[in-house]
Amino acid sequence: MNSKVALITGATSGIGLQTAVDLARLSFDIYITGRDSKRAESALEQINQVRSDAGKGYFIADFASRKSIEQATQNINDSISHIDVLVNNAGAAFGKKEMTEEGIEKTFAVNHLGPFIFTHALLPILLTNAKARIVNVASAAHYAANLRIDDVSNPVRYHPLKAYATSKLANILFTYKLSQKLQGRNISVNCLHPGVVKTRIGNKHTGILSGLAWSVFANFKGVSVEQGASASVFLASSKRAVEYNGMYFHRSEPRKSSALSYNADLQNALWHLGEDLTDIKQYL
Numbered sequence: 001m002n003s004k005v006a007l008i009t010g011a012t013s014g015i016g017l018q019t020a021v022d023l024a025r026l027s028f029d030i031y032i033t034g035r036d037s038k039r040a041e042s043a044l045e046q047i048n049q050v051r052s053d054a055g056k057g058y059f060i061a062d063f064a065s066r067k068s069i070e071q072a073t074q075n076i077n078d079s080i081s082h083i084d085v086l087v088n089n090a091g092a093a094f095g096k097k098e099m100t101e102e103g104i105e106k107t108f109a110v111n112h113l114g115p116f117i118f119t120h121a122l123l124p125i126l127l128t129n130a131k132a133r134i135v136n137v138a139s140a141a142h143y144a145a146n147l148r149i150d151d152v153s154n155p156v157r158y159h160p161l162k163a164y165a166t167s168k169l170a171n172i173l174f175t176y177k178l179s180q181k182l183q184g185r186n187i188s189v190n191c192l193h194p195g196v197v198k199t200r201i202g203n204k205h206t207g208i209l210s211g212l213a214w215s216v217f218a219n220f221k222g223v224s225v226e227q228g229a230s231a232s233v234f235l236a237s238s239k240r241a242v243e244y245n246g247m248y249f250h251r252s253e254p255r256k257s258s259a260l261s262y263n264a265d266l267q268n269a270l271w272h273l274g275e276d277l278t279d280i281k282q283y284l
């Protein structure tokens with residue numbers, strides 16, 4: 001029997017790498033994306049230590065660059081004919097306002113627009129499958145978020161925690177809208193909060209003090225990456241999860257997300273904003 005194929009974004013560290021390792025252990029063939037080839041090669045080595053030859057390859061994709069994502073998806077479409085599971089895991093937090101080449105604030109670009117473009121380009125492969133799954137890694141940070149369509153891609157006043165929370169609310173709005181659009185198409189789309197997890201996400205693009213605050217918080221409150229990856233692994237692989245679609249999970253338990261995330265007008269508005277900002281004429 002052919003192995004199932006999982007493609008995991010941002011699998012060069014933290015929750016994504018652990019998800020890749022755990023899915024390899026469950027006999028998935030693994031493809032990953034990373035933004036740095038050395039880190040991607042090292043991740044593949046760790047995946048292959050679990051099961052030799054499980055790590056099938058990596059694709060370089062910087063989610064802060066539309067060009068880079070498009071190049072990656074073209075390479076993926078040229079070299080993989082079949083994907084069972086896409087885990088949209090790559091994510092980042094930025095201590096100060098930074099803009100992409102395309103003029104989008106980076107937290108929104110990397111955490112929301114990147115997966116929006118990436119998923120769109122891979123839908124044809126996913127839809128050839130008998131029962132594909134899309135798993136979006138969101139966060140409980142979204143409960144504190146608001147999202148103003150006229151401000152979100154280039155906020156007048158930038159606040160790092162607000163920008164991060166907003167981008168994670170966007171992950172959930174995207175999940176709900178995409179799952180509706182794909183109704184009846186043999187594919188499920190779910191999202192999750194992995195818990196507070198001991199990773200370096202809060203240290204990479206933040207200042208020394210914020211990084212220190214994150215390290216202290218994550219070390220005291222956080223769970224291990226193994227525990228953090230368990231929800232992604234559950235939604236990607238478990239038989240029970242096959243029944244779920246258009247849902248939010250806290251670790252591996254279904255939960256209600258924020259009231260705002262169910263707002264259909266906001267879901268539609270975010271969807272149209274995504275199409276406008278990415279020049280995707282018709283997503284589906």
Ligand SMILES: NC(=O)c1ccc[n+]([C@@H]2O[C@H](COP(=O)([O-])OP(=O)(O)OC[C@H]3O[C@@H](n4cnc5c(N)ncnc54)[C@H](OP(=O)(O)O)[C@@H]3O)[C@@H](O)[C@H]2O)c1
Nearest residue numbers: 010012013014015062063064090091092139196197199201
């Ligand atoms: N840690 C938590 O407590 C927590 C809680 C809720 C949700 N999450 C979510 O979990 C996901 C994984 O985060 P993590 O905690 O495991 O952090 P992490 O260890 O920093 O992993 C993030 C991954 O995304 C990649 N990435 C960052 N910026 C990127 C970019 N511009 N283009 C492409 N890839 C990029 C990173 O690549 P590099 O290895 O090159 O940095 C890494 O592979 C994120 O979506 C995050 O929002 C985390």
